[in-house]
Amino acid sequence: MAWVLLLGSGAMEAVWAIALAGAGKTRRIAPAAIFVGATALSLGGLALAMREIPTGTAYAVWAGTGAALTVL
Structure with a gap:
């Protein structure tokens, strides 16, 4: 669930x-x-996602998802 939340947050x-x-x-x-x-x-x-996912990993996925979708 945390990963889904993290990807939604990136969006x-x-x-x-x-x-x-x-x-x-x-x-x-x-x-x-x-x-x-x-x-x-x-x-x-x-x-909320960082409660279950390490901070560095969560931030990298969040920022990467947001940047990729912004460019698209």
């Missing part, structure tokens, strides 16, 4: 990165709200 990292890019271009509230929500889910999921 949320990609969502907040894309929303952050959108929030910088406009003054609309929606991209900013998506950024805040996705950031909370991403970091919260990472914190």
Whole structure:
């Protein structure tokens, strides 16, 4: 379960990165709200996954997943 949570958190990292890019271009509230929500889910999921997965491994998977999905 921790691995599924970790991969989902990595996906949320990609969502907040894309929303952050959108929030910088406009003054609309929606991209900013998506950024805040996705950031909370991403970091919260990472914190919960790190209860069962070592910190270095969890961070590497989380960051790698988020970076790969952001590029795609």
